Amino acid sequence: MTKRSGSKALTWMALSSVVFAAPALADESAKLVVNDEIEMITETDAPAHLDGALGTIRSGWTFRTSETQVLQMDDFDNPGMIFVDQALDQWNTVEGSAGKSCASCHDDVESSMAGVRAVYPKWNEEAEEVRTLVMQINDCRENQMGAEPLKYTSGKMTAMEALISVQSRGMPVDVAIDGPAQSTWERGKDIYYTRFGQLDLSCANCHEDNYDNMIRADHLSQGQINGFPVYRLKNTKLNNAHARFKGCIRDTRAETFKPGSDEFVALELYVASRGNGLSVEAPSVRN
């Protein structure tokens, strides 16, 4: 049979009256260069910890149709950049009882946040916990600014996550999995290989054993998160990794975990580590 992909990502089981665009094949040899300037590594040798489970790791970008791929090649075409601009205003906005903005302490986001995304989730020594970028942002809001924490997957939070991530675009993902982060990483790995729900499927069933195969109208990727937050054409907004995890688990007819839960924090660390070596792409564009 021929490979086809629909114009929209679908929850694979819950298909109903969706209109499909003309079939289009992903151009898997295409190179991703953003703004004619930032050369992205979208395919590279798998990190050693994968122990041969994958030979090469590939960004989700390589699985998308050329129409979707091109949207990520220029910031003027990338709808996710609108939210990054909004977050830049937010960066400079004073909030909370301490009368401070992010900029009050971190100055220019371009220099202070360069390289930060690439190493998150990361162990925080003082708090003795693995922190996602979202947790760190909320920690600053609550404990440095005296402001309300933002909801984990809210638009404002995801935009701020994107603004910080953009400052690492093109840098290789390099999360630490050893030392104090190791037990969290192991827990995340456990979750990745657990078969959930009445459909009894693990992340690995779809994203390790079957990437590059079609499941219904969806071209299965390796489920990497180097592109997060992701602008999805399906819901026309930025999506954070935990929102995606939630959707994927829900689609196995399972009770999901909550965004920001210990389980998803561990899973984020583990999934991020599977992409060690791929470029940070945020905000990427997917269907």
Place this chain on the structure above:
Amino acid sequence: MQLKKLTVAAMLIAGAAAANEIAPADVVFTEDGAIEASLSGSPGVAENAPEIMNKGAGNCIACHQVTALSDIPFHGEVGPSLDGAGSRWTEAELRGLVANAKMTFEGSMMPSFYKIDGFTRPGDAYTGKAAKLPLDPLLTAQQVEDVVAFLMTLKDQ
């Protein structure tokens, strides 16, 4: 009055069918994962299968290519093509495969369609919320029979 009688009659028939039905927990598999007896106690109706195998509760097409169903778009590639399944397998083997493919293929990715326990964090359909127990099987006994009857028609050319 007329209508009422009909309803009662229909209920009696449904009740009779259910009486012969084998509950998910009582299904007996052979050593090779086959199920000898009809799960519903009635023969399957092949004509009902395409609906079930498409977006219905079965969603077989998400993972399998089936030439006889080529008018339905987007057949997946996760499992093998089902063309010729009726020549490769006996009816009892197909019943076992649809009810619980893991009894034939250990660790199979194929969901078990007539099984209601042994799941991790089962959900309430696709809501993401916890399931109300006991679960319903993904397919009813009769739906399994309908799909099996259809698979039996998929012979090698």
